[in-house]
Amino acid sequence: MLEVLPQIALLLILAAFLAGFVDSIAGGGGLITVPALLLAGASPIEALATNKLQGTFGAATATVSYARAGHVDLRQQIGMAGISGIGGALGAGVAHLMPAEFLRLVMPVILVAVALFFAFKPGLSDADRVQRMRPGIFALTAVPLIAAYDGFFGPGTGSFFMLAFVMLAGFGVLKATAHTKLLNFASNLGSLAVFVPTGAVWWWVGLLMAAAQVAGAALGARLAMRVGARLIKPLLVVTSTAMAARLLWQVWA
Template identity: 35%
Template sequence: MLFCVAVLAGFIDSVSGGGGLIALPTLMLAGLSPVQAIGTNKFQAIFGKISSVRYFLKHGLIDVKKFRLAIVVTFICAGLGGYAVQLIPNQDLVLYIPWMIGLVALYTIFSPRMADIDTSQRLTIAAFSFIIVPFLAFYDGFFGPAASSFFSISFIALLGFSTAKAVAHTKLLLLFANGAAIITFIIGGHIIWQIGFIMAIGQWIGGHYGSKMVHLKGSKIVKPMLISVCFILIGKMIYQSGVV
């Protein structure tokens, strides 16, 4: 079941962001503690990011040199976020996480369509790296769901990127964000390896085909996929509310 969830999450995450909205609640419903669920989710999700970045690099949609500074800032801030979430007691996280997911879901529903965002550049890449990246990277390390959509919309609205190019560079930064956070969760002993590796295979498959879909279809499928994620999430939250 978790393998199938990972395939779906990897596909959705590559297309629109928000795969964690499905994977994280599912891991908690499977019996993992909140910190274990977050750590294991980040471990399995990185394989989807690797698959996506590999695909986008192959098709020339990523410029690594221009974003070296953003990569360094992402790695540091995501590592701090991963460390910070482990300082919060599990009983508190159980109470907070459903509300955090709910807020992300509301954002996802009411966010503008990527195709409707003005694509004129408003920030330099350096300014983007110091002003926007630290907050989003810390959020991804601390929690994570929908970080892809936050990054993608920022790339489009502030740097003027096309949808495909924004998604491609989002996956690049989130690859390093996941890597930094995973290091902190490994040190803390909060990754369930058997589950993580099973879901990693699914993430790789879903991430590959999701990236291909973005490359071929662009913004036409992004918003519908985001809305679909929200409806799935709402159903899971209703079910989870009876468990917490």
């Protein structure tokens, strides 16, 4: 029934729990689960498709946790989430048209820049900042671009959404994290809708990983809401740096 040996499935479940915890706070969970799936014997398309399945559950859990605590109004954000879902689907649909090697070269540089911004930018807190872009323009520009990237490639999506919300929408760090999870959930769902018909999803392993993602995401969201920017900022810096190092290793290897 399982697509892998039971002991391998257990390791994937543990990886999914850790990924859900990290992703609910700072993004970057795919950096943990995609390599784990590849090491378990999944092909690249199977790893991406199964990662979207389990990641969707984790993002949904974090979204609900933040919404229940009042950090995001789902009704107000439904339109933006719809755009993110469409962007994710389009990105997944054109994944084969652009060389991934180009993104692997560019992404480490961008991720290091994100890490440096959150590490050294003064005044970043949970308080809202100056809004530099109207919500409608933000929804039609930044959201679909980042969501399409998520469907096409993936690593760093949460960090990019975070940066966009802080720099362009003027959100505080905790509020940006909450809204990032909603859009990440939508882009995951849109991508998954494209991957499912290909038959590449490992359903049994993916659903077991999804259960672990839910547990990790619930724990991570609770900690993020309790500690706020004091936890989110350093974890975002560490996660972005780790993603950059991982992508550079892949390129050099």
